[in-house]
Amino acid sequence: MNKFNCYCILIIGFILFLAFRAETSIVKISGHNILQTIQKSKPFDTIIVLKGTYYVHDIEVSKPLVLLAEKGVVIDVNLKGNGFVVLSSNVIISGFCIKNIPVSYLKENAAIYLKGVKNCIISDNVILNAFFGIYLSKSESCVIKKNRIIGQSKKESNSGNAIHLWQCNKCIIRDNFIQQHRDGIYLEFVKNSFIKNNTSQKNIRYGMHFMFSDECTYIHNSFTENTAGVAVMYSKKIKMFGNYFGQNWSYVSNGILLKDIKDSEIAYNVFKNNSIAVYMEGCLNNVIKYNSIVKNGWGLKIYGNCDNNLISYNNFVDNFFEVVSNTSINNNTFQKNFWSNYSGYDLDKNNIGDIPHRPVSLTTYILEISPHTVVLFQSVFLDLLNLIERVNPEFTPSFLVDEMPLMNPIKIN
Secondary structure, three states, X not given: OOHHHHHXXXXXXXXXXXXXXXXXXXXXXXXXXXXXXXXXXXXXXXXXXXXXXXXXXXXXXXXXXXXXXXXXXXXXXXOOOOOEEEOOOOOEEEOOEEEOOOOOOOOOOEEEEEEOOEXXXXXXXXXXOOOEEEEEEOOEOOEEXXXXXXXXXXXXXXXXXXXXXXXXXXXXXXXXXXXXXXXXXXXXXXXXXXXXXXEEEOOOOOOEEEEOOOOOEEEOOEEEOOOOEEEEEEEEOOEEEOOEEEOOOOOOOEEEEEEEEEOOEEEOOEEEOOXXXXXXEOOEOOEEEOOEEEOOOEEEEEOOOOEOOEEEOOEEEOOOEEEEOOOOOOOOEXXXXXXXXXXXXXXXXXXXXXXXXXXXOHHHHHHHHOHHHHHHOOOHHHHHHHHHHHHOHHHOOOOOOEOOOEOOOOOOO
């Protein structure tokens, strides 16, 4: 096809677009006639809702529309169902405050529920006291951005998730603020999606939780003060860059839990003040590099069913335990990490320690095989174990070793 034909097609397409848009209109509404206005509107109309509180629920959107709210618009569902139920592609919902979505043990009530749609945009909404905040089912190429979703969850059994995606593809979730739901962001059977610049905090289970979700990318998100941290499970080809995992403290809490993850890359993240910074179980062929792992209880827990993972160029700084494992066999590569507990030397001044570093100490090994010994760790027993290792280094478990420990921490942007 030559350039002339291409230009002709573009011009004809633009003329048809203008002709189609000429048939649409902008409608401003007030009072309580939202449902009627949506029903009477034409596809691709823009509906502007004027300031006020609207006691309405299950607002069905079954045609392409732009729904915009003036400042001060409140949709109060009054514990009677969903807020918006979107059944059409090419819908935009922006600027609403939606609140009081009821708990249900039979269905997923949500402030905004999208079912089987494409190319929808949900932006700049405030969602308060919702069972589920924004729920996407079997949807594609949708954007969820700049929403503020604050729940009142107290128990996991009667709580929903702030942003929930099920069987979705090519979605973008960015710049949302999330607090006090069961899980902040939940993805299941989601492919090729992009999650960026979200803040998810103080949720009663996970800040983010995803399973069976391949080829997704997570960049510059913050997950803090969540009861169980973040869980990444049963997925492959994941990229997690530049995220912050912090202050996730409890006996079950991880900065990030990696279970049955393969062919993925976790890099340039910060893990600080977590019970366990990184927990790995059943992981295969992953690269973990250029992460800052600072002031956690456990820096890394890596179990014996992990194989062929590369842990390199990370800063392990001031963790109570550097690395813990439940096996005497190591099939992973630890190389060129900085360990603040390293006590070796560097005679040739090449920034690589001249003797290997063994991050699994006798103390951590005993604790892992016999957890009840933790009660002794605030006693002279711990001091005695450390003394034994210093005097007789052969007692230090030698199965996991960094042969090339760095003498100085890595500068990570």
